[in-house]
Amino acid sequence: MTTAIGVVITEHIVAGRLQDQRLSGDPIRYPEDIEELDALAALPGSELVEILATQIETLSRREPVPVDAIGVAAPGIIRHGVIEDSPNLTQLKGMRLADELTRVLSVRGITAPVHIANDADAIAAGVAATRGQLNKLTRVWTIGNGIGYGRWPYVEGVWEGGHTVVSLDPKEKFCGCGGVGHLEGIMGYRAMRMRFLDLEPEEVFAQAKQGDQRCREFVELWHRALAAATASFIHLAGPGRFYFTGHNVGFLELSILRPLIESMVKMSTLQSFSLEILCPDDETALLGAGVSAILALAS
Ligand SMILES: [Zn+2]
Numbered sequence: 108m109t110t111a112i113g114v115v116i117t118e119h120i121v122a123g124r125l126q127d128q129r130l131s132g133d134p135i136r137y138p139e140d141i142e143e144l145d146a147l148a149a150l151p152g153s154e155l156v157e158i159l160a161t162q163i164e165t166l167s168r169r170e171p172v173p174v175d176a177i178g179v180a181a182p183g184i185i186r187h188g189v190i191e192d193s194p195n196l197t198q199l200k201g202m203r204l205a206d207e208l209t210r211v212l213s214v215r216g217i218t219a220p221v222h223i224a225n226d227a228d229a230i231a232a233g234v235a236a237t238r239g240q241l242n243k244l245t246r247v248w249t250i251g252n253g254i255g256y257g258r259w260p261y262v263e264g265v266w267e268g269g270h271t272v273v274s275l276d277p278k279e280k281f282c283g284c285g286g287v288g289h290l291e292g293i294m295g296y297r298a299m300r301m302r303f304l305d306l307e308p309e310e311v312f313a314q315a316k317q318g319d320q321r322c323r324e325f326v327e328l329w330h331r332a333l334a335a336a337t338a339s340f341i342h343l344a345g346p347g348r349f350y351f352t353g354h355n356v357g358f359l360e361l362s363i364l365r366p367l368i369e370s371m372v373k374m375s376t377l378q379s380f381s382l383e384i385l386c387p388d389d390e391t392a393l394l395g396a397g398v399s400a401i402l403a404l405a406s
Contacts, residue, residue, distance in 0.1 A: 108126070108127055109125075109126075109127055109128075109175050109176075109401050110124070110125065110126055110170075110172050110173065110174050110175050111124075111125045111174065111175060111176045111177065111178060111397035111398070111400050111401050112124055112125070112163050112166050112167060112174055112176075112177045112178070112219075112397065113125055113178050113179075113180070113392075113393040113394055113395070113396040113397030113398075113400070114159060114162065114163065114177070114178065114179040114180065114393065114396060115179075115180045115226065115229065115389050115392040115393045115396060116147070116155075116159075116179065116180065116181045116182065116196070116226070117182065117226065117389070117392075118144060118145070118146075118147060118148075118195075119136060119137060119138060119141075119143075119146060119147065120136065120137040120147070120158060120159065120162065121134050121135070121136050121389040121390075121393055122134060122135050122136075122159075122162040122163060122166055122393070123135070123166065123390070123393050123394075123397075124166045124167075124169060124170070124174075125393075125394065125397040125398075128236050128394065128397070128398055128401075129394075130390060130393070130394065131170075132166075132169060134389070134390065134393060135162055135165060135166065137158050137162065147196060148196070150198065151198060152198045152199055152202050155198070155199070156204070156207050156208055156211055157211065159179065159208055160208065160211045160212050160215060160217075163177055163208075163212060163217065164212070164215050164217060167217055167219075173219070174217070174219045175219060175401060175404065176219055176220050176221075176222060176397070176400035176401050176403070176404055177208075177212075177217075177219050177220070177221045177222065177400055178221075178222045178223075178224060178229070178395075178396035178397045178398070178399050178400030178401075179204065179208065179221065179222070179223050179224070179396055180223075180224050180225070180226045180228075180229030180230075180392045180393070180395065180396040181193065181196075181199065181204065181223060181224075181225070181226060182194075182195055182196060182225070182226045182253075182255070183195075183196070183199065183200070183225065184225070184265055184267065185223050185224060185225045185228075186263075187205075188203060188204060188205025188206060188221070188222075188223045189201070189202070189203050189204070189205070189223075190202045190204050190223070194253065194283060194284070195252065195253065204221075204223050205221045205222070205223050208221050209221045220400070220403075220404065221400075222396075222399055222400035222403045224261070224395070224396055224399045224400075225255075225257060225266070226249070226255065226257070226392055227247055227248075227249045227255035227256055227257025228257040228258060228259065228261060228266075228395070228399070229257070229391075229392040229393075229395035229396045229399060230247045230249065230257050230350075230352060230391050230392045230395055231245045231246060231247040231257040231258050231259035231350075231395065232245075232257075232259045232261075232394075232395030232396075232398050232399045233390075233391035233392055233393070233394040233395030233396075233398065234247060234259070234350055234385065234391060234395070235259045235395075236394055236395065236398045237391070237394065240348075241259070241260075241398075241402075243347065243348065244258070244259070244260070244344065244345070244347045244348070245258065245259045245347070245348050245350070246258045246340065246344075246347065246348065246349050246350070247349075247350045247351070247352060247385075248268070248333065248336075248337070248349065248350070248351050248352075248353070249352055249353035250294060250351060250352070250353035250354070250355045250356050250358070250359065251295075251296060251353040251354040251355055252295060252296045252297050252354070253269055253283060253291055253295050253297075254268070254269030254290055254291040254294050254295055255268070255269055255353070256268025256269055256271075256336075256340075258344075259395075261399065268290070268336060268340065269289070269290055269291040269294075269295070270282065270284055270286055270289045270290065270291060271289065271290045271335075271336040271339060272286075272287075272288045272289060272290075273288065273289070273290045273293065273331075273332045273335040273336055274288040274293070274332070275288060276288065279292055279293065280292065281293070281295075281297075281298035281299075281301045281302055282295070282298060283295065283297055283298070290332050290333070290335075290336045293328060293329060293332040294329055294332055294333060296308055296354075296355055299311065299329075302325070303325075306322075308355070308358070311325055311326070312326060312358050326358075326363075327363075329358070330359075330360070330363045330364050330367055331367055333359070333364060334364055334367035334368045334370075334371055335371060337349055337364075337368055337380075338368050338371035338372050341368075341372050341377050341380055342372070342377065345377065346372075346376075346377050346378065346379045346380035347379075347380060347381075348380075348381050348383070349380060349381065349382050349383070350383050350384075350385050351382070351383070351384050351385065352384070352385040352386070352387045352391075353387055354387055356384055356385070356386075356387060359384060361382050361384065364382065365382060368380070368382075
């Protein structure tokens with residue numbers, strides 16, 4: 108039997124206790140008020156670590172069984188427990204989160220090893236665990252303000268799939284990173300607002316359905332960009348399972364995406380891919396963070 112604590116940092120923090128890869132008891136949330144949206148943005152990194160430690164301590168003391176591992180999923184480029192970059196929570200950039208959290212927890216008498224995962228990788232791990240397919244390649248696109256790419260099993264690398272180049276048009280320059288032709292520069296929420304200064308992204312998709320030519324062309328481009336990036340990953344790592352989730356996954360229509368990918372992937376051995384939309388939730392990433400931490404113990 109294994110016991111883990113999984114934590115997910117998005118624009119809020121959710122933490123839960125896991126028993127054998129299942130959530131045991133209710134998760135806890137910071138801030139408790141779900142209406143408060145910007146609670147983490149203004150928080151200094153050191154305070155954020157204290158909040159994480161308090162949540163972990165509360166969950167750790169909930170039952171007498173000791174915790175084997177602690178997994179934290181955070182947005183950004185994560186390597187060896189260090190947050191190398193995190194565009195949406197800039198105070199985390201450069202933070203040695205695994206070391207910092209281990210130190211703060213040890214003061215509180217908690218000594219279980221801490222493992223940090225990228226949030227999209229944690230979702231991929233969580234999906235693989237819930238579907239009983241931890242031995243298979245699982246890939247996840249998270250569609251939100253930015254575009255995230257996650258994969259299970261974890262492999263060393265950067266994996267900034269949202270910055271895949273999907274266009275050679277020099278006018279495609281809306282990506283938050285400043286790069287030209289990026290997937291996120293077409294699909295990201297912020298990028299869409301910069302492209303359509305007169306319409307919100309929700310209105311663009313609604314007006315496309317009503318037949319507006321400019322909006323229809325953009326919705327086609329939006330799906331074509333995702334198809335191109337997905338096709339590139341199929342050509343690199345093979346077919347298999349792709350999942351789509353995130354705050355704006357409601358814009359995605361698999362009936363548009365699938366034929367576009369099929370038009371881009373023609374080698375017969377690569378055509379056995381599957382596509383599935385997942386309702387966005389924190390629990391999948393929470394579970395994945397915990398599972399990754401437990402499995403990292405063995406490696
Ligand atoms: Zn970019």
